[in-house]
Amino acid sequence: MQTDYSFTNDSQAITIRLDQNNPDLLAYLQQESITSWAYITAWNPLSFPQTEEYNHSQQQILREQLKDYKVFEGEGKGRDGKWPAEASYFIAGISRDKACEIGLDFGQTAILVSSESLEPELVILHPPSVENNNF
Secondary structure: OOEEEEEEEEOOOOEEEOOOOOHHHHHHHHHOOOOOOEOOOOOOHHHOOHHHHHHHHHHHHHHHHOOOOOEEEEEEOOOOOOOOOOEEEEEEEOHHHHHHHHHHHOOOOOEEEEEEOOEEEEEEEOOOOOOOOOO
């Protein structure tokens, strides 16, 4: 809930926050006629830190799986600075089901998807572990 999910589209940087209104996001979605979206990373499966090499490798595999979508690079970064920023993708036009499937495939604890109002919704895919409560 205390994470800034940012991405840069063709002309502007947009930050998504779960605990606030997101007028820049909504304006962009309306302008581009985007009716569904997701925000996903392949970094640090199950919220266990991995090497940078592993994370970059998994992120590249994720990008290849998203080749049929309009994708923008982004970064998820906790506001408290306790967890390192994670490279991420904003994916336009992806369904909730497909986004959840991909998130599960990459062992993600949670992903963002668009709600019916196009505002962000946090979907928990794997509950955080007791041993590593970084979520």
